[in-house]
Amino acid sequence: MLVKICGIRTEEAAHAAVESGADMIGLVFAESRRQVTLEEAARVLKALEGRSSKTAGVFRNQSVEEVNQICQALGLDYAQLHGDESPAYCRQIDGKVIKALSISSLGTASDYQDCSDFLLIDSQEPGSGESFDWNRLKDASLSLPCILAGGLTPENVGPAIEAVSPQGVDVSSGVETDGTKDTKKIRRFIREARRSSNREEER
Numbered sequence: 001m002l003v004k005i006c007g008i009r010t011e012e013a014a015h016a017a018v019e020s021g022a023d024m025i026g027l028v029f030a031e032s033r034r035q036v037t038l039e040e041a042a043r044v045l046k047a048l049e050g051r052s053s054k055t056a057g058v059f060r061n062q063s064v065e066e067v068n069q070i071c072q073a074l075g076l077d078y079a080q081l082h083g084d085e086s087p088a089y090c091r092q093i094d095g096k097v098i099k100a101l102s103i104s105s106l107g108t109a110s111d112y113q114d115c116s117d118f119l120l121i122d123s124q125e126p127g128s129g130e131s132f133d134w135n136r137l138k139d140a141s142l143s144l145p146c147i148l149a150g151g152l153t154p155e156n157v158g159p160a161i162e163a164v165s166p167q168g169v170d171v172s173s174g175v176e177t178d179g180t181k182d183t184k185k186i187r188r189f190i191r192e193a194r195r196s197s198n199r200e201e202e203r
Contacts, residue, residue, distance in 0.1 A: 002168030
């Protein structure tokens, strides 16, 4: 079970995520209140030197050149694409790709099977922090590993994993308090995700 904490902006939040067992952290370069500059991202990544967690840069309808430049400059492991990026666009990304799709766009999932490493399935309005009916994903046949996102919190990540059995979970606003990453919520989210994942493996 891959656990990803997204929207990281500070060294403190990054440390809390990694020390609690997060497999990946996400840095947002798309226009957002969680957006970081190259300099801010570099400081966060420097604080994590020597750690095993992977890193993803989050982009939305930005040029291929910009995405590749940022990923290369920071040594990011994945480009997470949250816009209308086509399969042709994804094939131009130099590194690994996480393609985000809304739950209403599942019909296009197979188009990305040869140009993406993960599909991240989000709510109808990706990035809104709203959840969706997990059964819609449970009944889907996806040819790529699936990361579940959209309205996840420490309280509901367990039931979500049990309902969908995804390969990963992703959270941002669900581990915030008043718009700021909450280290206690980060730790609880990871703990609950691991606990539910272990129960799934035991079945």
